[in-house]
Amino acid sequence: MRIVHYINQFFAGIGGEEVAGAPLEERSRAVGPGRLLEQLMGEGAEVVSTLVCGDNHAVENEDEVVAAVIEKVRSAKGDLFVAGPCFEAGRYGMISGAVCAAVEAELGIPAVTGMHVENPGVDLYREALYIVDSGQNASEMKNVIEKMAALALKRLTGEPIGKPAEAGYLARGLIKDAFVEKRAGERLVDMLMAKVSGEPFETEMPASSFEATPMPAAVGDISKSKVMVITDGGLVPKGNPDGIRGMAATNWGTYSIEGRGNLESEDYEISHGGYDTRFVEEDPNRLVPLDALRELEEEGAIGELHNEFISTSGLANPLSNTRRMGKEMAEKVKAEGVDAVILTST
Amino acid sequence: MELTIARHPVADIQFGEKTRLDDTTLIINEGELRAHLLEDDRLVGADLEIVHPGEAARAGSVFDIIEPRAKAPGGSPDFPGIVGDVATAGHGTTHVLEGAAITVLNELSAEERGGRQDRILEMSGPASEHSHYATLHHLIIVSRTREELAPHVRMNAGRRASMRAAVYLARVGIGEAPTSSETFGPIGPTEPGREGLSRVAYVGQIYSRQRSPEVDEQIIYGVNTNGMMPLLLHPNEWLDGAIAPAYVLSLGGQETYFYQNHPVICDLYRRHQAHELNFVGTVATIAATDNADRDRNCHAAANFAKWGLGADAAVLTKFGGGVPHMDMAVTANILEGKGVKTAVMVSDMSGDRRVESALLFNFPDVDAVVYCGGDDTKWELPAIGRAIAGDPVTARTLAASGEVGAATIIGVTNQQGATHIQSIIY
Numbered sequence: 001m002r003i004v005h006y007i008n009q010f011f012a013g014i015g016g017e018e019v020a021g022a023p024l025e026e027r028s029r030a031v032g033p034g035r036l037l038e039q040l041m042g043e044g045a046e047v048v049s050t051l052v053c054g055d056n057h058a059v060e061n062e063d064e065v066v067a068a069v070i071e072k073v074r075s076a077k078g079d080l081f082v083a084g085p086c087f088e089a090g091r092y093g094m095i096s097g098a099v100c101a102a103v104e105a106e107l108g109i110p111a112v113t114g115m116h117v118e119n120p121g122v123d124l125y126r127e128a129l130y131i132v133d134s135g136q137n138a139s140e141m142k143n144v145i146e147k148m149a150a151l152a153l154k155r156l157t158g159e160p161i162g163k164p165a166e167a168g169y170l171a172r173g174l175i176k177d178a179f180v181e182k183r184a185g186e187r188l189v190d191m192l193m194a195k196v197s198g199e200p201f202e203t204e205m206p207a208s209s210f211e212a213t214p215m216p217a218a219v220g221d222i223s224k225s226k227v228m229v230i231t232d233g234g235l236v237p238k239g240n241p242d243g244i245r246g247m248a249a250t251n252w253g254t255y256s257i258e259g260r261g262n263l264e265s266e267d268y269e270i271s272h273g274g275y276d277t278r279f280v281e282e283d284p285n286r287l288v289p290l291d292a293l294r295e296l297e298e299e300g301a302i303g304e305l306h307n308e309f310i311s312t313s314g315l316a317n318p319l320s321n322t323r324r325m326g327k328e329m330a331e332k333v334k335a336e337g338v339d340a341v342i343l344t345s346t
Numbered sequence: 347m348e349l350t351i352a353r354h355p356v357a358d359i360q361f362g363e364k365t366r367l368d369d370t371t372l373i374i375n376e377g378e379l380r381a382h383l384l385e386d387d388r389l390v391g392a393d394l395e396i397v398h399p400g401e402a403a404r405a406g407s408v409f410d411i412i413e414p415r416a417k418a419p420g421g422s423p424d425f426p427g428i429v430g431d432v433a434t435a436g437h438g439t440t441h442v443l444e445g446a447a448i449t450v451l452n453e454l455s456a457e458e459r460g461g462r463q464d465r466i467l468e469m470s471g472p473a474s475e476h477s478h479y480a481t482l483h484h485l486i487i488v489s490r491t492r493e494e495l496a497p498h499v500r501m502n503a504g505r506r507a508s509m510r511a512a513v514y515l516a517r518v519g520i521g522e523a524p525t526s527s528e529t530f531g532p533i534g535p536t537e538p539g540r541e542g543l544s545r546v547a548y549v550g551q552i553y554s555r556q557r558s559p560e561v562d563e564q565i566i567y568g569v570n571t572n573g574m575m576p577l578l579l580h581p582n583e584w585l586d587g588a589i590a591p592a593y594v595l596s597l598g599g600q601e602t603y604f605y606q607n608h609p610v611i612c613d614l615y616r617r618h619q620a621h622e623l624n625f626v627g628t629v630a631t632i633a634a635t636d637n638a639d640r641d642r643n644c645h646a647a648a649n650f651a652k653w654g655l656g657a658d659a660a661v662l663t664k665f666g667g668g669v670p671h672m673d674m675a676v677t678a679n680i681l682e683g684k685g686v687k688t689a690v691m692v693s694d695m696s697g698d699r700r701v702e703s704a705l706l707f708n709f710p711d712v713d714a715v716v717y718c719g720g721d722d723t724k725w726e727l728p729a730i731g732r733a734i735a736g737d738p739v740t741a742r743t744l745a746a747s748g749e750v751g752a753a754t755i756i757g758v759t760n761q762q763g764a765t766h767i768q769s770i771i772y
Contacts, residue, residue, distance in 0.1 A: 127700070161772070163770060163771075163772065164771070164772060171701075171771050171772065172772055173700055173701035173702060173771065174699060174700060174701070174771070174772050175694060175696055175699040175700065175701060175704060175719070175721075175722075175769050175770070175771055175772075176699070176719075176722060176769070176770055176772055177719040177720060177721070177722050177723045177752070177767050177768070177769060177770070178719070178767070178768055178770050179476060179766050179767055179768075180766055180767075180768045181766070182766075183609055183763060183764055183765060183766050184609070184691055184716050184718050184760075184763045184764070184765050184766075184768070185608075185609030185610040185612075185613050185691075185762070185763025185764065186609070186613050186763075187716045187768075188610060188613075188661050188663075188689050188690075188691045188716045188763060189546075189610065189613045189614060189617065189661060189689075191689040191714045191716060192546065192659055192660075192661050192687065192688070192689035192714060193544070193617075193622070193623065193659075194714075195659075195687050195689060195713075195714050196544045196546075196658075196659045196687050197544075201714060203713055203714055203715045204715055204716055204717035204768060204769070204770070204771075205692070205701075205704065205705060205715040205717040205769075205771070206771070207705065207708050207709075207710065207713065248697050273556075274556055274667065274668060274669060275556055275635055275669070276555065276556060276557065276558050276635040278558065315667075315668070316667060316668055316695055316697055317697065318696055318697035318698035318700065318703035319698075319700070319702050319703045320698045320700065320703065321697075321698070
């Protein structure tokens with residue numbers, strides 16, 4: 001088994017921050033933590049190439065370093081790629097994540113790395129990679145390398161990897177079904193009783209935290225602003241011309257309201273399976289309040305109403321969809337010179 | 347409130363001369379049962395079929411599955427509000443044909459029912475191994491109703507026929523000595539001898555108002571939840587016919603069978619009897635369609651649990667998708683705020699199987715979550731000789747081979763707590 005190992009200047013023994021600008025170089029043997037790795041991977045395992053790079057050089061020239069690493073792994077005929085462990089070193093974590101992800105994607109061989117959960121590389125690459133939980137302390141090197149080696153062996157042999165806590169890697173945030181012995185009702189009461197009695201219990205869905213969305217700047221003078229309505233309530237023209245699905249929609253539509261004082265029920269329908277749609281079917285203005293906005297436009301309370309609205313269905317929509325659609329809508333809004341958007345939801 | 351479940355095991359069902367229980371064989375006089383069902387003048391006919399565990403048979407689309415049960419005289423009514431008069435369910439003796447089931451199929455095709463999801467009863471093969479229903483002997487009923495009736499009336503006729511059949515058949519047990527019997531209760535918030543045990547309540551949703559129920563959609567004591575607020579129910583009321591599923595099996599699945607054999611309530615009872623906890627009672631609630639109703643219902647449900655039942659811990663389940671998910675979490679959060687510890691059961695709503703899309707709430711105190719799955723479990727069903735359906739289009743689809751997801755095989759996914767599929771985070 002041919003192993004290629006990526007490490008930074010510090011773990012290669014070149015030096016610390018003063019040599020963080022060192023360019024990528026190759027040694028044709030195990031260096032530093034690679035020596036233990038080689039031992040633990042068993043008979044026939046050999047670190048055929050150790051790639052060493054200064055952390056500053058790596059993150060400042062990421063594309064170039066990633067491309068060079070791929071070429072080195074390819075020419076070394078590597079069966080396995082390992083980077084780190086990086087512990088809390090942020091730049092080291094980010095480049096290790098980048099090279100591991102690229103090697104897996106380009107060369108189709110397994111890659112394993114190790115980081116502390118708060119290393120910025122984890123947020124960037126946790127979904128794409130198996131990142132062994134290294135903790136903060138580099139004196140735990142032996143334990144960490146053992147976990148990395150065990151995980152690498154499983155990946156090479158195709159043995160089931162197991163759950164994150166058991167196999168020692170950071171949860172990737174991917175969901176898979178499994179049939180379990182106890183049915184859900186019993187697990188529910190088990191968990192409650194553990195919680196009540198103060199015993200440790202493991203929730204099956206830990207709370208996730210999301211990046212905070214900063215409050216945008218206030219709209220300046222609304223009486224001079226161009227305003228647009230976007231809804232996720234699924235209001236579409238009769239016949240649903242864009243085929244927007246009522247659940248987990250993957251697209252959105254733009255519909256003209258030019259010259260109209262209000263929305264007539266006979267012109268619209270709802271593509272949304274998640275709320276009682278009768279009131280909107282009776283009067284679409286209750287979702288896209290064109291009638292009220294025309295009055296405000298007349299009074300001069302808003303500068304101008306944009307002559308179309310955007311609609312999609314917000315039901316059971318994964319973030320991967322909504323994030324993309326949100327970006328697409330934002331581009332449209334910008335291109336139309338809209339100053340303020342009213343979002344109506346259901 | 348004391349309910350005795352008298353169990354008569356059934357290891358076979360056959361059509362025969364006289365409807366009776368011959369040891370563990372349930373014999374059904376087909377003509378007499380049909381005549382009994384046709385007393386409802388909305389019916390013009392009823393197809394009756396029998397399928398057994400392990401048989402190469404498939405049926406669909408399933409409207410509901412019911413365990414044959416009949417009340418002995420002197421107790422509460424059979425399915426109050428649907429079959430019997432309305433009176434509090436859950437006391438007296440209920441005779442149960444354990445191992446048997448009545449499965450009623452949709453008479454109308456998915457298209458005629460508005461494109462609603464179909465569910466299949468699969469009696470053999472790998473897909474059947476994860477459904478409790480594949481272990482039962484089923485009498486399958488397709489009610490044939492007058493064509494001029496509105497779809498909801500035809501579904502109501504199907505519901506009533508299935509419950510009347512359940513009672514009719516289980517009456518063979520009345521007067522016979524049961525093989526085993528179990529008594530549930532007395533129980534309640536003031537039960538003595540329970541000092542020092544956790545006081546646990548169950549807060550369960552029975553419907554989501556995202557879809558307006560039909561006027562004759564008999565969900566609780568024969569009514570459709572219009573105007574409903576959360577209410578206190580004795581656990582026996584759930585087990586003994588007070589609650590029925592909606593006309594549309596919602597995401598995850600709910601069937602009458604698992605109200606009668608409610609996994610959460612039965613587990614709480616078991617631990618109550620073992621003196622592990624004090625099961626103080628239940629609250630039945632609904633998911634709302636607007637924010638004001640949500641706030642009101644969630645507070646009311648939590649108040650019933652806290653002040654009505656004196657609970658210091660509660661388990662919660664939902665009915666359906668994202669809105670119910672949220673309502674359940676809000677209720678749990680209010681309970682936690684009142685010092686009532688909670689655990690909740692959810693089904694995976696992520697769509698893309700990624701954690702970032704999965705959690706619809708983020709209340710730090712609602713930290714005990716059972717996570718049911720099903721979205722990435724699929725089976726390739728073989729073509730099958732015996733396909734039983736309400737309409738010819740569905741029959742043809744069922745007979746052919748094809749890939750189906752776990753939620754399509756009835757009993758594999760379930761929101762009442764009966765599923766063994768867990769969504770695991772990797």
